[in-house]
Amino acid sequence: MASHRKPRNTGQLIPGLRTSPAVGFTAAALTSVALMSQTATAATAAPKPSLEEVQKKVDDLYRQAGVATQKYNAAKERTDQQRTRVDGLLDDVAERTEKLNEARQELGSFAAAQYRTGSAVSGTATLLLAEDPQEYFDQSQLMNRLTSRQKEAVDDYQTQQIETTKKREEATESLETLTESQADLKASKQDVQQKLSEARELLSKLTAEEKARLAAIERKKEEEARRKAEELARQQAEEERQRQEAQEQAEQEATAGSGTDSGSDSGSAGSSTGSSSYAALAAKVIDFAEAQIGKPYVWGATGPGSYDCSGLTQAAWKAAGVSLPRTTWDQVKVGTTVSVDNAQPGDLVFFYDDISHVGIYIGNGEMIHAPKPGANVRVESIYYMPIHSVVRPV
Template sequence: MASHRKSRTPGTGVTGIRTPALATAALTSVALLSQTAAAAPSDDGKPSLEEVERKVGDLYRQAESATEEYNGVKEKTAKQRKQVDALLDDVAKRTQKLNDARDELGSLAATQYRNGGGGLSDTAAFLLADTPQDVFDQRQVMDRLAGRQKDAVDDYVTQQSETMKKRQEATQSLETLTESQNDLKTAKATVQKKLSDARALMSKLTAEEKARLAAIEKNKQEEAARKAAELAEQQAAREKAQEEAAARQESGSPAGSGSSGAAGSTTTAPSAGSGYTAKAEKALAFARAQIGKPYVWGATGPGSYDCSGLTQAAWKAAGVSLPRTTYDQVNWGTTVPVSQAQPGDLVFFYDDVTHVGIYVGNGMMIHAPKPGTYVREESVFYDGESAIHSVVRPA
């Protein structure tokens, strides 16, 4: 990490989590898989606390996955809506041009009718034909048309062909849009069902069981804080080793044999550079300003966020346009080892990459956890070390 960045004291991050008082009850209702020993089976057929906790955790994870799918479909639908609107606007303009060309032919036909003593003119025959192309293909008719008439016919045929083509494109786009809108409704219903099931399970817990869940959550936070402190120490050691190596290089003295070992890894991530640091500071300043705002699935601000909505908005404040979903954000940059994460990097979670937070340093991140919680700062190990999928430097 850059030496000019003010570091925080390792191990103090969790005590500084800014969460509204109402979030305490919410945290108990969304506690994930317990690290404690399994409870004894219930004799009344009722699921044990650990079973309920595990099921609730699974439902919230599934809801988060469905939320990312919803976000992707919603973004796709919005793009298709714009395409359809543009096509319909184009069709309207081309229809007006076609009408203008038809009016020109009508005017010519009327003039020929008056000048020809009331007989049906070639232009009128063309205009009134069931399929104008049939008349157009009769070369002898076209040969008799004057220059202005020929231009008018050519313009009419061109406008008719282009208008029909655009109408077909618009029809196909509307069909695709309808399919996407149906997919959007399905994805939305899936999220709502998962959340409803989770709330139903939690509503059956007694006050004592909810208190036990709160205790489990507290133990998890303490363990996460310990791991965050370890990561902070490792990163501090790496930074010190890099500074010492740079100093030796400037002085021309040989590198010490043990200096690189303090860093803890032989894999070195590419340097972020001052340009990245400046952008990361802007992204983090935005993210910190959102702390305390509620998680709402599918939300991108400014009053509420889901996980990828928060990271997208934070980096947008730094002038970097990230994709909407975690599935796309994870491929938007350079992957670096967790031990070399720097402030501003994106931390992704779970094998299916359904959650993301923004790293702030010292093993901590800012993220929008899940429904019922608020944007907050906490350890990147909040759900266990194995939950971390990857770290990506987005710019």
């Protein structure tokens, strides 16, 4: 007999799948947990960086851009030098090729003359115009049949051929090196642009109030740098006063004493002359630098309308008749390193452990420098950035 029991409620059926009424509750619970998890994640997300952190990040990016700028300057210098070399080699190859063609034509004229007169064995024209006439002549023992003038023509042709081939190889190698330098130049340029773009993006996200507070932080930093500059200026002024007093006392003693101290006086005079000579050079350097104040910083620029830091120092010392290398990394190697306390006007002050920035010391703890993108050439305390070293170029 068939059963008449009421079937159990098995919930909604999907073809091929059996489910339970609890499934709906479970899905809702999982959704709720996921939402709570997202909320918790948002709540524990990293807080917005402080203005001090933003400033440090921006300063770091500008410094990294400075490093990339020096790499760009070095790559550009190599590229320019290599391009000049390639151009010279290509001109040389063209000139030698012309001489080679002239030598070939002269050989051809001899061959043609021999053919017309029948004074040479058959095939003379071919052998004279061969790629290696000397080898052909040696093999055929025909050199003794040529006149001295014809032999000279063969020798000249071979010399031109060898030299032209050599110069072509040099030009090919230089072109390959030039291509590598151009690739380095492009990579350095992209690196600079990327760092500057990141810095601008960070600053663009600040509100007007945050920008005002950031400016206040910057002013505080500048004031502290000025305070240190004034302290150095007082220290140097005191040392100069003591030096002058000592010199005056020595002169008085020398005048009052016998002539036995003449050698010492001569040495002192020589030292004074050397110092005076450097001061004259430094005056020209500083005059030039002062005339550039207000011109914009542009990375890779060497003037006259804009400069980067090492471009300015190079141009300023060039105005005094002294040639400096292009990059900060090379400029720091020129001349003599002196202490900050003994810095004199005209000296170069280098900054950061990576030596990515440089300025021209003008005395009183101040310098003229091309600071960074968005800023103009200006006077600033040397303590605005961490000092690496001070160098006297001559």
